[in-house]
Amino acid sequence: MEPLVVFIVATSKNSGLFEQVVSHAVDDVQIITALDETDVRRVLVETHAHCVVVDWEVDFIAPDLFPRFLQRVQTDIPQLIVAIVHNPDQLHAALSAGYDFAIKQEFSRTTYHTIRSILAWLQKHIQLDAQLKATEQERANLRATAEHVVQLVERIQAWRIPEYTAVAHFARDAARWILDRMQPALGGTFTDPLALDMAARLYAVGRIVLGAEHLHAPIHRDGVPTSAVAATVPTIAAELLEPLVEYPETRLILLTMYENFDGTGFPTRSQGWHIPLGARVLRVVVDFAELVFRDGESMLDALSIIEQGSHRIYDHRVVLLLGELVAQRQHEEQDSQLLALRVESLSPGLRLGRDVITTSGHKLASRGTELTATHIERILVHHANDPIIGKVYVYRD
Numbered sequence: 001m002e003p004l005v006v007f008i009v010a011t012s013k014n015s016g017l018f019e020q021v022v023s024h025a026v027d028d029v030q031i032i033t034a035l036d037e038t039d040v041r042r043v044l045v046e047t048h049a050h051c052v053v054v055d056w057e058v059d060f061i062a063p064d065l066f067p068r069f070l071q072r073v074q075t076d077i078p079q080l081i082v083a084i085v086h087n088p089d090q091l092h093a094a095l096s097a098g099y100d101f102a103i104k105q106e107f108s109r110t111t112y113h114t115i116r117s118i119l120a121w122l123q124k125h126i127q128l129d130a131q132l133k134a135t136e137q138e139r140a141n142l143r144a145t146a147e148h149v150v151q152l153v154e155r156i157q158a159w160r161i162p163e164y165t166a167v168a169h170f171a172r173d174a175a176r177w178i179l180d181r182m183q184p185a186l187g188g189t190f191t192d193p194l195a196l197d198m199a200a201r202l203y204a205v206g207r208i209v210l211g212a213e214h215l216h217a218p219i220h221r222d223g224v225p226t227s228a229v230a231a232t233v234p235t236i237a238a239e240l241l242e243p244l245v246e247y248p249e250t251r252l253i254l255l256t257m258y259e260n261f262d263g264t265g266f267p268t269r270s271q272g273w274h275i276p277l278g279a280r281v282l283r284v285v286v287d288f289a290e291l292v293f294r295d296g297e298s299m300l301d302a303l304s305i306i307e308q309g310s311h312r313i314y315d316h317r318v319v320l321l322l323g324e325l326v327a328q329r330q331h332e333e334q335d336s337q338l339l340a341l342r343v344e345s346l347s348p349g350l351r352l353g354r355d356v357i358t359t360s361g362h363k364l365a366s367r368g369t370e371l372t373a374t375h376i377e378r379i380l381v382h383h384a385n386d387p388i389i390g391k392v393y394v395y396r397d
Helices: 012-025 037-046 063-073 088-097 109-160 164-186 193-201 230-240 248-256 277-293 299-308 316-333 373-385
Strands: 004-008 030-034 051-055 080-085 101-104 338-341 363-365 392-395
Touching (some): 004 037, 012 030, 012 109, 063 080, 063 088, 088 101, 109 164, 164 316, 193 277, 230 248, 277 316, 299 316, 363 373
Parallel strands (some): 004 051, 051 080, 080 101
Antiparallel strands (some): 338 392
């Protein structure tokens, strides 16, 4: 694409010398001259100017206000705004007003090479911008292709695994809900929500190649693979998703989702924080959903089973947040005996309906404790440095 340079000058004569210099400085450049306010508006609205050159002494616009005027008139702001100045005061005023460069009207060898360097930079910028747009379009095409593939795999999972649709739906909602509450408390730890959502949609992809005798059996019992075939599921998932180059984090989540928190899982026996956060979250919500939608457990019974594996199989923080989510959903379905409060809202006399546990796993108070001023002060002090996971649940009575 050729650079388009717009000159805003009082007369065409004033721009003649500049146009000659620009034409000689670089090849393939378009030049448009605007001689009044109507010309300026028309050119800036109808074209995409890469560089606008303003003579500081034009009287039909206010040069010092032109950069702000340009923001209102043209959506795509030019890469460069250059002022032609006639004295040192105008030079200072132009740079203060937001111009990228200011060039003196009288020409010298230095001025010529300055213009040449500016336009060469502009040409390179235009080329890089075009390459970036082409790359973004290619990535968009890849994502669209990947989405079609994922939708196909979703249908295969639903066809082979009866509970897939219900489990995936719950896992997507619950994983995002838990992640939104965990990441702020973890500081630098980050999981891409889109990658986790994709992993929830593909949680069973490693199973679709299994035979019927293994397909409907649990992948693990108490953190141990139910068979040698089940132990290969995470690796199969990662291999099947290798062509989806746009989602490397999704592959890693599915590869590590059956690692146990204490380091006894599979396939690599990763432990604790070495297991990606997305995998720790997905493991809990999928195991819980399968207990409910495959095995027919109630939500409370399924939660009890998951809680038994806290610290050993599961990240205790994820389990605690799952408990909060289950309590919230139970409350939506029926009147609950528990009330969720922010730590700052606690007051003496309230009785805890759930344990109060910090991010690091430290239990500050047990279920059934009647809060005193001392309890509350201790909770607030710890919360400042080691935040409480989720909200604090107290009995309504």
